[in-house]
Each structure stands twice: as structure tokens, then as C-alpha cells.
Amino acid sequence: MRSAGEATRERILEAAKEEFAERGLAGARINRIAEEAHASKERLYAYFPSKEGLFTAVVERLVVDVSGDTAAASGDMGAYVGSLFDNYVQNPVNARLHDWLNFETSDATADSPEVVAFTPKLDEIRAAQAAGTVDASLDPAQLLIMLIEVTKAMAYPKAAARQLFKGNRRANSRAARRAAAVDAARRLSAPAPTSLVT
Structure with missing residues (x-):
């Protein structure tokens, strides 16, 4: 069974994939990704230090x-x-x-x-x-x-x-x-x- 942290990271990646596919790196917004992933921006940045890092x-x-x-x-x-x-x-x-x-x-x-x-x-x-x-x-x-x-x-x-x-x-x-x-x-x-x- 995945830990809560792994589940959160997975939700962030899935939300980010949708956001980047829809708007690209330049148009993507961390706020939207965090909201869609049901995570705070602070939590998102704990896993991924930047939008570029998340895109990678x-x-x-x-x-x-x-x-x-x-x-x-x-x-x-x-x-x-x-x-x-x-x-x-x-x-x-x-x-x-x-x-x-x-x-x-x-x-x-x-x-x-x-x-x-x-x-x-x-x-x-x-x-x-x-x-x-x-x-x-x-x-x-x-x-x-x-x-x-x-x-x-x-x-x-x-x-x-x-x-x-x-x-x-x-x-x-x-x-x-x-x-x-x-x-x-x-x-x-x-x-x-x-x-x-x-």
C-alpha cells in the first residue's frame, strides 16, 4: 500500500500531466496543478522545487x-x-x-x-x-x-x-x-x- 506522501506525489504528477498537456510549460500554472491534485502549493514544492522540475x-x-x-x-x-x-x-x-x-x-x-x-x-x-x-x-x-x-x-x-x-x-x-x-x-x-x- 502506498504511503500518503506517495499518493500525494502521484496526484500531483497526474494533475501536472493534464495541465502541461493542455497549456504547455509556459502556460501551466502551479496553482491549478495544486488545486487539481488537492495539495497545497507548499506541499507541491516539497516534492518538486520548480515548475520546470515538475515538467521534467x-x-x-x-x-x-x-x-x-x-x-x-x-x-x-x-x-x-x-x-x-x-x-x-x-x-x-x-x-x-x-x-x-x-x-x-x-x-x-x-x-x-x-x-x-x-x-x-x-x-x-x-x-x-x-x-x-x-x-x-x-x-x-x-x-x-x-x-x-x-x-x-x-x-x-x-x-x-x-x-x-x-x-x-x-x-x-x-x-x-x-x-x-x-x-x-x-x-x-x-x-x-x-x-x-x-
Whole structure:
């Protein structure tokens, strides 16, 4: 059983995740987080010394959650995209928070949690390239970024994209969008066919 202190910390992290996903680091307010977590500001600051420190803790939790859900893909880019799609659909806050990371962490360094989290996936891509199951001509980082963005776009199409689906409800079903994202990942990462020498 968790202690009262652990329960309070968990409530603060959950409230902060929602606040950061909704408003980003700059727009988030400690008052709102503390109120939502049913904790005082003083209690919040006892666990997290600053808003930035709290944001880092939320990002670290996000990284662990998403990495855990996608770990089984093990070099299969289609499986990775399918797992990531499922994570975003089951946890819409994760997808929104991921978007804010692109805006809020322009000063991210090599040891930032969101950067460190990608290292094992980049290693997987390199290993798959060496094994010949992923196109070795692709830069691993470029491939990973493309796969993440395709997944987000299909898991949560923006308003303009939803208009494109009008008249084709089947293509806009969650299952169809997931299948399309997985297929795109496999096609994008597939090794180029070797030409026959005559």
C-alpha cells in the first residue's frame, strides 16, 4: 500500500500531466496543478522545487510509459507504430504532451529524458538495418521522427485532415487509420529490393 506522501506525489504528477498537456510549460500554472491534485502549493514544492522540475518529472514518466508500451516491437517498425498508435489512443494526454515537447524543449540536451528515451529505439533501428530488415540508406533519426509524426497524425487527425476524410467514413475509422499507419511504416522502412544481376 502506498504511503500518503506517495499518493500525494502521484496526484500531483497526474494533475501536472493534464495541465502541461493542455497549456504547455509556459502556460501551466502551479496553482491549478495544486488545486487539481488537492495539495497545497507548499506541499507541491516539497516534492518538486520548480515548475520546470515538475515538467521534467512528467516527461520522464511519459517516456517510461510510452517506451514500455512499444518495447516489444524490437526492430519491427510496423509493430512499433501500431503499439505507439494504441498508446496515443488509450492515453490522448500522451499525444498532446508529446506535441508540447516539440515547442517547450528547444534547449533539450543529449541527456534530456525525451532525448535519452529515443536512444534504445535508434539502436533498434540500427540493428535492424545491419540485419537487413530496415532500409540501411535511411538515417535512423529521420526514420524515427517520420514514424512518430505519421502515428500522431493518424491517431489524432487535425481538423483539416478530418475534412479530407469526409465522404469516406471507412478510411476515417480508428482501425483503418491504424492499419494505414502500420502499412506506411512497413513500406517506408522496408529494405530496397536488390536488383537481379544478369
